Amino acid sequence: MKIALDAMGSDAHPVPDVAGAVLAARAYNVSVILVGDENKIKAELAKHDTRGLDLPIVHAPTMIGMTEHVEAVKAKKDASMNLAVKLVRDKQADAFVTAGNTGAAMAAAIAGPYLLGRIKGIKRPALTTTLPTATGRVLLLDIGANADVKPEYLYQFALMGSIYAEKGLGVPNPRVGLLSNGEEEGKGPQVVRDAYALLKKSKINFVGNAEGRDIPKGTMDVIVCDGYVGNVAIKLSESLAKTMVGFIKAEIKKRPLAVLGALLAKPAFDALKARLDPSEVGGGILLGVDGVVIIGHGSSDTNAIKNAIRVAKEAVEGNVVELIRAGVQEA
Amino acid sequence: MKIALDAMGSDAHPVPDVAGAVLAARAYNVSVILVGDENKIKAELAKHDTRGLDLPIVHAPTMIGMTEHVEAVKAKKDASMNLAVKLVRDKQADAFVTAGNTGAAMAAAIAGPYLLGRIKGIKRPALTTTLPTATGRVLLLDIGANADVKPEYLYQFALMGSIYAEKGLGVPNPRVGLLSNGEEEGKGPQVVRDAYALLKKSKINFVGNAEGRDIPKGTMDVIVCDGYVGNVAIKLSESLAKTMVGFIKAEIKKRPLAVLGALLAKPAFDALKARLDPSEVGGGILLGVDGVVIIGHGSSDTNAIKNAIRVAKEAVEGNVVELIRAGVQEA
Numbered sequence: 001m002k003i004a005l006d007a008m009g010s011d012a013h014p015v016p017d018v019a020g021a022v023l024a025a026r027a028y029n030v031s032v033i034l035v036g037d038e039n040k041i042k043a044e045l046a047k048h049d050t051r052g053l054d055l056p057i058v059h060a061p062t063m064i065g066m067t068e069h070v071e072a073v074k075a076k077k078d079a080s081m082n083l084a085v086k087l088v089r090d091k092q093a094d095a096f097v098t099a100g101n102t103g104a105a106m107a108a109a110i111a112g113p114y115l116l117g118r119i120k121g122i123k124r125p126a127l128t129t130t131l132p133t134a135t136g137r138v139l140l141l142d143i144g145a146n147a148d149v150k151p152e153y154l155y156q157f158a159l160m161g162s163i164y165a166e167k168g169l170g171v172p173n174p175r176v177g178l179l180s181n182g183e184e185e186g187k188g189p190q191v192v193r194d195a196y197a198l199l200k201k202s203k204i205n206f207v208g209n210a211e212g213r214d215i216p217k218g219t220m221d222v223i224v225c226d227g228y229v230g231n232v233a234i235k236l237s238e239s240l241a242k243t244m245v246g247f248i249k250a251e252i253k254k255r256p257l258a259v260l261g262a263l264l265a266k267p268a269f270d271a272l273k274a275r276l277d278p279s280e281v282g283g284g285i286l287l288g289v290d291g292v293v294i295i296g297h298g299s300s301d302t303n304a305i306k307n308a309i310r311v312a313k314e315a316v317e318g319n320v321v322e323l324i325r326a327g328v329q330e331a
Numbered sequence: 332m333k334i335a336l337d338a339m340g341s342d343a344h345p346v347p348d349v350a351g352a353v354l355a356a357r358a359y360n361v362s363v364i365l366v367g368d369e370n371k372i373k374a375e376l377a378k379h380d381t382r383g384l385d386l387p388i389v390h391a392p393t394m395i396g397m398t399e400h401v402e403a404v405k406a407k408k409d410a411s412m413n414l415a416v417k418l419v420r421d422k423q424a425d426a427f428v429t430a431g432n433t434g435a436a437m438a439a440a441i442a443g444p445y446l447l448g449r450i451k452g453i454k455r456p457a458l459t460t461t462l463p464t465a466t467g468r469v470l471l472l473d474i475g476a477n478a479d480v481k482p483e484y485l486y487q488f489a490l491m492g493s494i495y496a497e498k499g500l501g502v503p504n505p506r507v508g509l510l511s512n513g514e515e516e517g518k519g520p521q522v523v524r525d526a527y528a529l530l531k532k533s534k535i536n537f538v539g540n541a542e543g544r545d546i547p548k549g550t551m552d553v554i555v556c557d558g559y560v561g562n563v564a565i566k567l568s569e570s571l572a573k574t575m576v577g578f579i580k581a582e583i584k585k586r587p588l589a590v591l592g593a594l595l596a597k598p599a600f601d602a603l604k605a606r607l608d609p610s611e612v613g614g615g616i617l618l619g620v621d622g623v624v625i626i627g628h629g630s631s632d633t634n635a636i637k638n639a640i641r642v643a644k645e646a647v648e649g650n651v652v653e654l655i656r657a658g659v660q661e662a
Contacts, residue, residue, distance in 0.1 A: 144513075147512055147521075147523075148521055181558060182562075189557070190479055192559070213567065213569060216571045226520070227512060228512045228519060229563055231542075233564075235544040236543035236544065236546050236547070238544060239548060240571055241575060243465050244603065252596055255596075255598055258597075258599040260592070261597075262596050266589075268579060268586055
């Protein structure tokens with residue numbers, strides 16, 4: 001399997017990108033094509049033991065920065081993101097992974113000079129992430145690709161999310177919820193109520209409305225919403241966890257005995273930290289695109305890049321794109 | 332000042348309702364009119380020292396349960412909620428407080444047999460709450476009264492929230508944010524983008540888009556959104572905090588040294604717990620109604636009821652309803 005990695009993606013590119021690629025190539029037995037500034041990539045590669053690994057370089061003379069607008073995708077044809085997407089389009093790679101500018105990565109896949117395009121019948125691609133729950137993880141989509149949606153989009157997000165959770169994340173018969181402001185049918189904005197009706201008569205394992213409280217509970221495997229509320233939910237989750245940790249640290253510092261206590265309890269807190277650590281997830285899949293596209297956080301470290309490549313590999317192995325294509329045809 | 336309390340509101344009614352009224356009457360020097368089953372209220376009052384306090388009873392033969400639909404508000408004219416609202420309508424009380432069924436309480440105020448009605452010019456009332464932040468609290472609205480909104484509703488929520496934060500919560504020149512899925516102008520669903528334009532040219536201290544991460548940050552005093560995303564945000568916040576605490580407890584239990592450490596650090600955790608404790612807030616005001624209406628959580632304890640009465644008193648003293656009336660006329 002060949003994964004095309006935008007080596008200029010992360011904020012600290014290409015350091016964690018290349019290091020993560022080296023780790024992933026060894027751990028998952030995949031080829032990782034490093035797309036970006038050849039000299040910089042070579043300099044990074046020289047720092048690692050790459051014997052026996054397949055880590056070819058494709059030179060890209062430019063790149064798209066984190067603060068650039070999506071228009072840059074069309075303007076910079078030879079940017080690392082575009083050339084990495086082109087490898088997938090030309091069947092020279094099985095998946096595209098980047099920790100770069102999310103909007104630009106979506107644009108490169110959907111509307112760039114070497115676009116993969118949408119799967120036939122899919123109205124709108126959806127950006128996903130998985131969040132930690134009391135029992136495991138939940139797949140949330142859309143988290144920002146579509147601020148305004150129609151009932152049919154939400155239905156398709158549920159269909160794609162269900163297929164991906166089963167085949168890409170290994171959850172048998174995933175329980176799919178529809179995010180609303182009340183658990184009963186009939187609660188929520190009109191678009192949610194109309195989507196409820198579509199989901200109810202579908203073959204999806206639809207378990208009804210999800211409330212905000214259900215996101216961390218672990219009682220659903222997939223939760224579907226528009227990209228506005230989904231984006232608010234993930235940013236709120238991340239920020240609230242940090243605020244709570246910051247507050248408890250400040251309270252502990254005020255009390256010498258609590259400082260000692262916190263030292264003794266540190267392994268338990270480290271376990272919480274690991275559980276909340278986004279680098280264990282690596283990246284979220286962009287569903288609905290005719291190819292495997294994994295987008296990670298700009299702050300990705302080596303471990304995050306490695307895991308994003310693992311997520312890509314699992315999506316390729318799960319044949320997620322073909323199954324979504326078949327699912328849409330059938331529906 | 333006279334506060335009409337639905338004594339049959341909380342899940343454990345009338346126990347915490349009456350006990351909270353006794354505490355509030357003493358602490359805040361207000362009369363609390365207890366509306367509900369006279370015999371039950373008398374039996375509860377007998378358990379307390381009420382010397383010198385003004386705690387009259389208004390008998391209500393029926394009540395509206397937590398699981399009843401809002402239609403019950405029209406069907407049960409003599410329910411405690413309706414009779415408490417009637418006291419405000421008839422100028423026999425300055426505010427209405429309940430820990431009962433939220434939907435029914437809103438209906439009693441807006442569309443019940445003794446409705447207070449909307450303030451002239453207000454399109455839709457909005458339900459509010461305050462959430463803890465890194466630096467204090469933030470007022471969030473709407474949190475569930477309006478799942479679908481128009482730009483003008485959001486503008487009015489911002490106007491009402493700004494007036495209430497200043498006069499009811501004592502925040503000078505409150506910073507008002509509009510919840511979106513990106514900080515830049517132009518981000519978000521169409522309704523949010525249109526509301527942005529209205530807010531930008533208003534006299535409100537509008538600081539731009541808020542992202543989900545801004546809710547707990549403490550950089551804004553008021554955050555405005557539709558009732559769908561607001562409801563998701565508050566339920567997610569509550570649930571995530573509980574999930575994190577539950578997870579850390581489980582991890583501590585696995586490790587004997589961590590158990591000892593947690594004991595030593597307990598005062599710091601108690602401080603966090605107090606900060607997250609919703610009973611310190613008591614209740615949220617329903618803005619846009621022609622009268623002060625405070626709605627608390629069904630799980631309210633004595634302290635929550637006491638604080639809900641405080642919130643009512645502060646809103647009356649702040650002359651919030653009249654100021655909103657004037658603000659809407661001016662705008």
